[in-house]
Amino acid sequence: MTNIKERSDEIAANFSVFDDWLDKYNYIIEIGKSLPVFEDAKKSPSNLISGCQSQVWITAEYRDGQIFFAGDSDALITKGIASILIQVLSGASPNEIINCDMSFIDRIGLREHLSPTRANGLNGMIKQMKLYAIAFKSKHETII
Amino acid sequence: MKPELQDIRSQFPILNREVNGKKLIYFDNGATTQKPIGVIDAESQYYKELNSNVHRGVHFLSTQSTIAFENARKSVQQFINARSENEIIFTKGTTESINLVAQSFTSLLQKGDNIIVSRMEHHSNIVPWQLACKGRGLELRVAEITSDGLLDLQQLASIIDDRTKLIGIAHISNVLGTINPIKEIVAMAHSNNIPVLVDGAQSVAHLKIDVEDLDCDFFAFSAHKMYGSMGVGVLYGKEKWLEKMPPYQGGGEMIKNVSFDGTTFNELPFKFEAGTPNVAGTIALSEAIRFMQAIGIENIGKCEHELTNYALAKLTDMGNINLFGPIQNRSSVISFLLQNIHPYDAGTLLDKMGIALRTGTHCAEPLMKFFGINGTMRISFAAYNSIEEIDYFLESLHKVKQIFE
Numbered sequence: 001m002t003n004i005k006e007r008s009d010e011i012a013a014n015f016s017v018f019d020d021w022l023d024k025y026n027y028i029i030e031i032g033k034s035l036p037v038f039e040d041a042k043k044s045p046s047n048l049i050s051g052c053q054s055q056v057w058i059t060a061e062y063r064d065g066q067i068f069f070a071g072d073s074d075a076l077i078t079k080g081i082a083s084i085l086i087q088v089l090s091g092a093s094p095n096e097i098i099n100c101d102m103s104f105i106d107r108i109g110l111r112e113h114l115s116p117t118r119a120n121g122l123n124g125m126i127k128q129m130k131l132y133a134i135a136f137k138s139k140h141e142t143i144i
Numbered sequence: 145m146k147p148e149l150q151d152i153r154s155q156f157p158i159l160n161r162e163v164n165g166k167k168l169i170y171f172d173n174g175a176t177t178q179k180p181i182g183v184i185d186a187e188s189q190y191y192k193e194l195n196s197n198v199h200r201g202v203h204f205l206s207t208q209s210t211i212a213f214e215n216a217r218k219s220v221q222q223f224i225n226a227r228s229e230n231e232i233i234f235t236k237g238t239t240e241s242i243n244l245v246a247q248s249f250t251s252l253l254q255k256g257d258n259i260i261v262s263r264m265e266h267h268s269n270i271v272p273w274q275l276a277c278k279g280r281g282l283e284l285r286v287a288e289i290t291s292d293g294l295l296d297l298q299q300l301a302s303i304i305d306d307r308t309k310l311i312g313i314a315h316i317s318n319v320l321g322t323i324n325p326i327k328e329i330v331a332m333a334h335s336n337n338i339p340v341l342v343d344g345a346q347s348v349a350h351l352k353i354d355v356e357d358l359d360c361d362f363f364a365f366s367a368h369k370m371y372g373s374m375g376v377g378v379l380y381g382k383e384k385w386l387e388k389m390p391p392y393q394g395g396g397e398m399i400k401n402v403s404f405d406g407t408t409f410n411e412l413p414f415k416f417e418a419g420t421p422n423v424a425g426t427i428a429l430s431e432a433i434r435f436m437q438a439i440g441i442e443n444i445g446k447c448e449h450e451l452t453n454y455a456l457a458k459l460t461d462m463g464n465i466n467l468f469g470p471i472q473n474r475s476s477v478i479s480f481l482l483q484n485i486h487p488y489d490a491g492t493l494l495d496k497m498g499i500a501l502r503t504g505t506h507c508a509e510p511l512m513k514f515f516g517i518n519g520t521m522r523i524s525f526a527a528y529n530s531i532e533e534i535d536y537f538l539e540s541l542h543k544v545k546q547i548f549e
């Protein structure tokens with residue numbers, strides 16, 4: 001099993017082969033399509049990330065010390081971005097997620113292509129995923 | 145004589161720049177227009193040669209500054225054909241102009257009175273009224289629209305009663321491009337002794353504004369949507385109302401005498417202008433007016449009308465597209481959706497192709513709800529836009545469709 005650093009390095013490496021912005025976006029859209037189906041029932045207001053122009057839903061599950069995320073968006077580019085975050089962060093422990101370094105987003109060049117308002121969506125997703133980690137940590141991992 | 149398009153474009157330095165390696169196509173004029181060199185120079189000239197506070201000092205620069213500032217008031221007065229300079233209040237924009245009326249005017253009202261705004265308003269002409277209504281126990285009523293995006297005048301007539309104290313309405317919808325029949329609405333309102341506030345943010349750069357002819361009681365607009373600077377706006381108000389209304393904010397400029405026993409307020413228009421204003425931007429507004437008048441507002445309107453008809457026809461031909469708003473008698477704002485393509489996705493790729501347009505709810509969520517949508521794409525034209533730019537935009541839109549199909 002890889003860790004967050006390895007998974008994010010791998011994604012950054014995949015992106016580095018594209019010079020053309022269009023290829024990059026096509027790749028983001030493709031990654032989005034690889035997300036497992038997200039049932040409509042989970043597209044509830046409580047799973048909705050605010051601060052996005054498009055709608056993004058993210059859910060999380062805790063199993064044996066690891067967190068697994070799922071998500072969806074009505075916009076394909078946003079869905080791709082959500083999918084990247086999910087791939088990188090799923091399977092990590094709450095502590096790893098709380099402390100993780102998200103600089104791979106800059107290495108992919110995602111942030112430079114997202115204006116501040118759009119980046120709010122990205123930041124909103126990251127913030128929500130970290131909040132899940134904090135909640136699971138306090139629920140399942142007694143602090144000694 | 146109308147100047148050649150090239151002569152207009154050459155006055156806008158920003159139109160020469162590239163974005164994302166492509167020539168900039170600026171179709172987000174509804175949000176803010178670009179600035180001609182005359183306006184840019186007027187701002188910098190002010191800080192280089194005239195800077196000093198207005199209405200205060202006895203010294204040379206302050207006097208010159210004050211003269212230039214008050215001359216700007218005069219150009220605005222003439223530009224919209226107000227009766228007196230006392231009716232021209234400088235604010236920081238449409239939003240502040242509306243907030244001023246919403247706070248000050250409603251203080252004259254009684255609990256249980258009501259205010260009407262329409263379904264197609266920008267949040268700037270909704271939220272200030274909600275705040276005022278909540279604070280003062282007033283009711284906010286909604287004038288509804290038809291499915292083709294026109295104000296439903298019959299429904300409007302039906303919600304007016306003897307407790308209705310003001311109607312707030314956009315001259316032009318920032319989403320639909322609908323041009324509302326202000327004179328008709330004013331006539332209806334005045335026959336019931338109700339004043340009308342017109343949100344002119346989207347009309348002032350496109351239509352000749354004559355407040356005497358419209359006969360509205362208040363007219364609000366922003367300099368930045370008519371080739372002027374950001375942070376400057378105007379509230380026109382009939383003197384009879386402005387005289388009755390209490391100050392909106394307290395501070396310097398707006399007072400006559402201050403003592404802890406009681407303060408007396410300055411006369412119009414200064415009563416409503418607390419604090420140091422954006423002098424440079426206000427002076428630059430007269431330059432923006434000069435720019436528009438040199439081309440001729442009717443000429444600007446005519447060219448934009450041609451661009452709008454051209455774009456509407458081509459977009460319709462494209463198929464698989466939903467267009468919002470009326471087909472005729474509309475302004476140069478076009479909101480649309482490509483079927484099965486999220487506006488955010490399309491907008492993101494169009495941006496990479498050098499095209500600046502707007503996606504989202506356009507600060508008009510009640511209107512989005514009416515159409516059952518989460519947002520649209522919106523293009524909006526100004527005096528410097530061209531048919532060639534629209535052609536490039538349409539080509540780019542085709543590419544976007546292919547990418548997502």
Ligand SMILES: Cc1ncc(COP(=O)(O)O)c(C=O)c1O
Binds near residue numbers: 174175240266314346
């Ligand atoms: C119809 C309408 N009203 C009000 C506003 C708010 O203008 P400002 O932000 O300049 O105050 C806008 C700007 O988008 C608008 O389109």
